Amino acid sequence: MEKQMRWRWIATHLAAAAMGAGLVSLLALRSATPEPRGRPGPDPLRAGPAEFAWREHPPASFPIPPYARHLSGVKVVLDPGHVGQIDKGGDWKRGPTGLREAEVNLRVALYLREFLVAAGADVTLTRAEDVDLGLSDPEDLSARAKLANDLRADVLLSIHHNAGPPGANYTSVFYHGPPGHSPASQVVGRHVVAGLSEALRLDQHAECPLVSDWAIYPGEGFRVLREARVPAVLSEASFHSNPAEEQRLRDPLYNRREAYGLFLGLARWAQAGLPRVRLLEPADGRLRPAQRVVVELDDGLTGRGGLGNQTRKIIPESLVVRLDDKPAPFEVDWARRQVRFTPTREAARGAGRLLVDFTTVFGQTVLHPRIELTPERRP
Template sequence: MNRFRVCLVAMAVLIVVTGCTRPDRAATADATIDPMVSVNTLLPAPEEYARLRIGTAEAPIPPWTKFLRGVKIVLDPGHGGDAHRRGFKRGPTGVREAEMNLRVAQYLRDLLVHVGAEVRLTRETDVDLSLAARAGVANEWGADIFISLHHNAVDNKPEVNYTSVWYHADVDHHPANLDLARYLAQGLYDGFPMPSFTDVPLKSDQLMYPAGFGVLSNARVTAALTESSFFSNPAEEQRLRDPAYNLREAHTLFLALARYAAAGLPRVQLLEPSAGVVSANGGPVRLRLDDGLRGRKSWGFARQMILSDSIVVRLDGRRIPHAFQNDGYLLEVELPAGLEPGTHTLDVRFQNMNKNSVLNPRIELRVEPPAGLARGRGGRSGG
């Protein structure tokens, strides 16, 4: 009996000693992973995390979000496919911007689709895309809105943490870009506030590069780029790992877009010539304006909700006269004679009563070469 007890004690000692002196294989493996090239740096999130919370206190759906129905939106989660680049777009402990961008975009997509918006993402996985390809998704689809989702960083200033939203070129380039950027910035200020702020949160991308951001300069639709917060801030980096925090950001952007849509998204439609082919001798072009509000048939809808003085029409950058009538929201412009064969751009701008500008104001017109000239260029046929 005593010998049996001695054996048991010896075995126990052996196990304890072995356990204490043997390296922990898992710990050793983890210790060899360089956090600055790691992947899956966010906290795990259950499947359907955002969808299961839609309509709850975490993601309420106000009634005015219904105005997003039918709006075509492309979301671009910035970066991706770059984990091999040591330290690239990472926070102090290695959390990747590409991953937080993607999760926020996916949660935002779930919210938008819930209320009837049409949404596409430029990427669904951790892949690299060119800036032109990202904008191309919106251009080719004919999107109403394009948003590139990012988070910011700065070297050697860990205390910095504020929101900025970027538009392309100057303020006259595409006024609707300013509308989109303004609603996004104001929404982030209200629902996703940072400890500090920049006095003017709307920034031109030409402050960074003379040609601007490629993802915005290539967009032919209303576009903006968000930098919601700074992942170079140590505390913010850790918050951005949390799915609840990601959902909060996505919901804030969702409400901002809903407010934008609720204020009316103006559009312009070419009526005549319907195919966009015009004479080299000029002539009339008829268009219909849509303020984004009248079609709701709310009380007073027959009254004019377009600011008359805001209507400006340019052909290839040169201002041309127009005539507008409230009945039917019809706009007629007279093209000048002497138009060269080829493509010409008609730019039609106006604002509705909420000061929202035309989403995508450019219409392409085409002047065909004279029949004789066309035959001459084709050469002779037959004998």
């Protein structure tokens, strides 16, 4: 990632400040419930009966859960960050004893691909070897985003590991831009955070591990996310700069644990339904004067059948229909799950950028909410 040293430094300091705030509140809590003199207070991470302890690693086991079947046919693009062949010397993207981030990213991606393929997902890697991509710039982030865009991937997951002061080691998952830019990216990010947390059992946790890339580059973000036109997140599962974590990251079993955490996140994301919209009218996508527009709403759940299937899954108040960034007055046919509207003559002459989005009871939003219409005649 470009300017990585800079943003990692900033990220680490933000996290250090956040952890400092956490420590203050922890101290306040302890002073409110004083321990008897001479006895150490309980370790908040290991309090209670032994079976409640946050162990570093659960026993190694990687079952494919039944709900992972909802990943079947889902288009996933995995982007193992950087390229191992490129070595700028010194400690560039290396841990304290020389472990290369690019190599770890790739191992995790290859393990993750195994899990996803076992669940029936349609997986593409931006690189499957530790060599360059044949691009003029091997670190070309635009090409990685373009690959996902051209495939119209359901999700692009860029896999990285973080660097900072030796003591830092926590998970961050980044989405692009302001909250409204791509709600679908934030949804997948939430699931990925939870999956990693469960799999890696790190002692440190960022106060809000789901982070906008604007926190690092205000108004700009990370190129691989900024240029993605599909749901996209970038995971920094842990810090390869942390001496103990670097040693764990050398262990293929630990890499597989991380991949499994990412897999569980994606499986639960798919279980929650992957909403889509489809243009029914105009069938050819051409917007003529007085042309009615009809869009089918697929909540990603109703097609499965089962208990409660007849109940509505889309939150009505969440429906948004915008033409060229302006709200379009629309009506909904809930029986057919369609929205309909007829743009004004003026609106029909616009650029034709249609956005239809909604939120389901499962908290999912439309994966590809943007529909391009072709206005019949431009002014």
